Amino acid sequence: MKRVFLSTSPIVAALLFATVALAQDKVPLKTQLPKPLFVGTPVPLNVPNLEPPLKGKRADFMVPAGTVNLAKGKKVTASDENPVTGTLDLVTDGDKAGDEGSWVELGPGKQWVQIDLAKEANIYALLVWHFHSQARVYRDVVAQVSNDPNFKSGVTTIFNNDFKNEIGAGAGHDQNYVETYQGKLIDAKGVKGRYVRLYSNGNTSNKLNDYIEVEVWGKPA
Amino acid sequence: MQNAVPRSRWVRWLAFVVVALLGLAIRLPQLGVRPMHTDEAVNGYIVGQLLAGDTFAYDSRDRHGPALAAVALPLARLQGAKTFSDLTESELRITSVVAGTVTILIFGAAAEMFGFVPCLIAALLFAFGPLPVYYDRYFIHESLFCTATFGLIVSGWRAVKMRTLGSGVIAGACAAVMLAAKETAVLHFTALFVAALGFWFWSPRGTDPRIRQWIKSKAALAAGAAFVVLLLVLYTWFGRDWKAIPMLLHAAPHLLERAGGQGHEKPFWYFARLLTGGWSGGVVIALAGVGLLMSIGRSGGAAYRFLAIYAVTIAMIYSAIPYKTPWLALNLWLPATLFVGLAIGSFWNAAANRIPKMAAIPAFAVLAGLMTALLAHDTKQRVFLHPADETNPYAYAHTTEDILGLAPEITEMAQRDGIPKPRIAVIASDPWPLPWYLRHFSDVGFWQPGQAVGKADFYITSTDAAERYGDQLRDDRADFFGERPGVLILLWLPMPK
Numbered sequence: 001m002k003r004v005f006l007s008t009s010p011i012v013a014a015l016l017f018a019t020v021a022l023a024q025d026k027v028p029l030k031t032q033l034p035k036p037l038f039v040g041t042p043v044p045l046n047v048p049n050l051e052p053p054l055k056g057k058r059a060d061f062m063v064p065a066g067t068v069n070l071a072k073g074k075k076v077t078a079s080d081e082n083p084v085t086g087t088l089d090l091v092t093d094g095d096k097a098g099d100e101g102s103w104v105e106l107g108p109g110k111q112w113v114q115i116d117l118a119k120e121a122n123i124y125a126l127l128v129w130h131f132h133s134q135a136r137v138y139r140d141v142v143a144q145v146s147n148d149p150n151f152k153s154g155v156t157t158i159f160n161n162d163f164k165n166e167i168g169a170g171a172g173h174d175q176n177y178v179e180t181y182q183g184k185l186i187d188a189k190g191v192k193g194r195y196v197r198l199y200s201n202g203n204t205s206n207k208l209n210d211y212i213e214v215e216v217w218g219k220p221a
Numbered sequence: 222m223q224n225a226v227p228r229s230r231w232v233r234w235l236a237f238v239v240v241a242l243l244g245l246a247i248r249l250p251q252l253g254v255r256p257m258h259t260d261e262a263v264n265g266y267i268v269g270q271l272l273a274g275d276t277f278a279y280d281s282r283d284r285h286g287p288a289l290a291a292v293a294l295p296l297a298r299l300q301g302a303k304t305f306s307d308l309t310e311s312e313l314r315i316t317s318v319v320a321g322t323v324t325i326l327i328f329g330a331a332a333e334m335f336g337f338v339p340c341l342i343a344a345l346l347f348a349f350g351p352l353p354v355y356y357d358r359y360f361i362h363e364s365l366f367c368t369a370t371f372g373l374i375v376s377g378w379r380a381v382k383m384r385t386l387g388s389g390v391i392a393g394a395c396a397a398v399m400l401a402a403k404e405t406a407v408l409h410f411t412a413l414f415v416a417a418l419g420f421w422f423w424s425p426r427g428t429d430p431r432i433r434q435w436i437k438s439k440a441a442l443a444a445g446a447a448f449v450v451l452l453l454v455l456y457t458w459f460g461r462d463w464k465a466i467p468m469l470l471h472a473a474p475h476l477l478e479r480a481g482g483q484g485h486e487k488p489f490w491y492f493a494r495l496l497t498g499g500w501s502g503g504v505v506i507a508l509a510g511v512g513l514l515m516s517i518g519r520s521g522g523a524a525y526r527f528l529a530i531y532a533v534t535i536a537m538i539y540s541a542i543p544y545k546t547p548w549l550a551l552n553l554w555l556p557a558t559l560f561v562g563l564a565i566g567s568f569w570n571a572a573a574n575r576i577p578k579m580a581a582i583p584a585f586a587v588l589a590g591l592m593t594a595l596l597a598h599d600t601k602q603r604v605f606l607h608p609a610d611e612t613n614p615y616a617y618a619h620t621t622e623d624i625l626g627l628a629p630e631i632t633e634m635a636q637r638d639g640i641p642k643p644r645i646a647v648i649a650s651d652p653w654p655l656p657w658y659l660r661h662f663s664d665v666g667f668w669q670p671g672q673a674v675g676k677a678d679f680y681i682t683s684t685d686a687a688e689r690y691g692d693q694l695r696d697d698r699a700d701f702f703g704e705r706p707g708v709l710i711l712l713w714l715p716m717p718k
Contacts, residue, residue, distance in 0.1 A: 134611075135709055137701035163698060176701050178709065204623045204703030205611070 237329030244348030262654030269305025281472035321357025339562025389440030393447030512560025
């Protein structure tokens with residue numbers, strides 16, 4: 001017993017040390033939140049299969065130190081080259097206000113926007129603001145990361161609430177959520193990739209697809 | 222010029238029939254496309270009950286009077302509807318389309334009162350203006366109410382002027398339809414009474430004797446009799462529900478409560494802002510303002526003075542009452558069109574007297590073209606391109622297009638899971654307009670939050686009601702639907718097997 005303890009204790013100590021070191025290396029993700037524009041529609045609490053609403057500010061989401069918003073000012077492309085409202089650069093311009101003029105609106109039905117981070121990166125989190133001046137739910141939200149700009153190969157899906165597989169990325173198991181000024185935080189778990197693509201399929205107010213801002217938090221690989 | 226009526230009645234009526242047909246043509250396309258507003262859904266449900274053989278049971282806390290249903294029911298039957306689930310949006314909205322078209326025709330009857338050219342201009346404005354076109358495609362009481370109001374003004378004027386029994390009967394019938402459509406008719410009767418008083422006292426020749434003479438005439442008796450008889454017939458639903466009469470007589474407390482706002486409070490200037498909005502609103506209201514000033518002055522004549530007092534009084538009443546909805550503005554648009562007609566007619570007279578016709582005609586043609594373009598833009602945007610959009614000021618707390626996907630999704634999921642006759646439980650304190658959108662399903666139940674709900678294949682809950690039913694919803698997945706801007710409901714679907 002003593003021998004086992006003596007032989008494993010250095011390993012346990014090393015693991016503990018590594019965990020502490022890693023934990024110390026992590027910091028809360030800090031982003032500037034826009035002004036809230038509506039008092040949220042009452043969303044049920046403690047109901048199975050439904051994302052609980054945020055009570056006050058979101059709990060800290062830990063990311064490795066040195067993580068930054070890699071999407072700021074980066075090039076954005078989309079399935080709809082002629083948006084109904086606004087321009088694609090609004091997606092990464094840093095303006096998260098919900099006022100008119102802050103969002104780009106893509107046409108009806110299934111649409112995507114894609115952000116080119118310019119080089120491969122370790123991605124830890126996405127923060128997405130579709131629209132937050134009223135209670136809305138965007139349908140079939142799918143977020144993917146890849147090094148292929150056409151998303152044909154090496155695609156990692158990091159969020160998918162398209163449970164009927166309307167988008168064609170497979171049936172999703174993530175939950176629907178109501179848009180708020182705090183944005184939707186998606187845990188990307190350090191996935192590597194250069195391109196981030198976000199799908200949606202209309203919303204509960206109309207068939208259009210809006211994006212106020214997308215932040216991609218990570219570190220160059 | 223405004224009093225110049227073509228000698229041939231045929232020519233006059235032909236002009237107004239053409240305008241009415243054009244107005245009808247613009248009101249018919251895509252009639253069923255816009256989602257049903259909650260009020261339309263409630264009215265549709267009432268027609269559905271009547272199709273099933275029920276009696277219209279008036280209750281001032283729950284619904285307006287029976288006039289809309291009385292007109293809609295035979296029209297729905299004519300179109301082949303036999304049950305609530307047979308009804309379609311366009312089958313119901315055709316009632317308001319018909320009412321709006323009749324309003325345009327009444328301008329023809331009003332030509333002797335207000336002049337041919339002003340009435341023709343007013344008819345064109347009513348036929349193509351964004352506000353009347355929008356609400357004449359809306360299955361609510363306002364269009365019918367507006368038709369009856371205009372009918373009362375025109376036939377009442379003729380009854381007083383000519384003292385004919387026919388005009389008296391029509392005036393009484395119009396007043397009855399107004400009160401049987403909406404209890405707010407009392408406000409219009411007040412405004413018309415104020416206008417009659419003003420007309421009587423402020424006549425250039427002192428008090429006008431015609432009103433006093435008319436009150437003692439047989440025409441007045443006929444008007445009163447027609448009013449009482451038709452009102453009783455409608456409110457008792459052809460003699461089947463006499464409880465409606467005491468209910469109507471005791472409606473005042475509920476109506477006063479409603480007038481206090483009930484969540485529809487708006488500022489005093491709400492209607493002014495609504496009417497002056499869009500590309501054309503400012504021009505229309507500016508011209509109407511000029512016409513109104515002319516009416517108060519000497520150039521308008523007695524009929525315009527009467528109309529001016531009525532219009533200002535009713536505008537003040539509506540603006541002062543906290544409860545405001547945009548369709549009430551239809552009652553202000555109606556007199557405004559006649560003031561626009563008077564202003565344009567007077568401008569034409571002034572121009573024709575001062576400048577050569579060769580110059581006046583092209584100048585007026587350009588201005589008319591510009592006005593048409595402004596109106597066409599607003600009508601296209603508000604009526605056809607964005608009829609339910611929250612940026613459209615006429616689309617008030619409107620049902621969103623998203624709700625149109627609710628029933629197909631239930632059908633699709635029921636087929637997926639092999640459920641031939643899905644049982645649907647709706648749990649919400651205010652479920653409207655869901656009864657309309659679920660009318661094709663035979664097993665639909667509605668519960669208030671907190672009530673015990675039986676087993677169902679699909680649950681639909683308001684967002685605040687779902688928490689109480691965690692156990693029943695444990696195995697379901699929630700899909701959101703937008704009911705109105707900012708108002709969401711949840712469809713709980715069985716997890717895929």
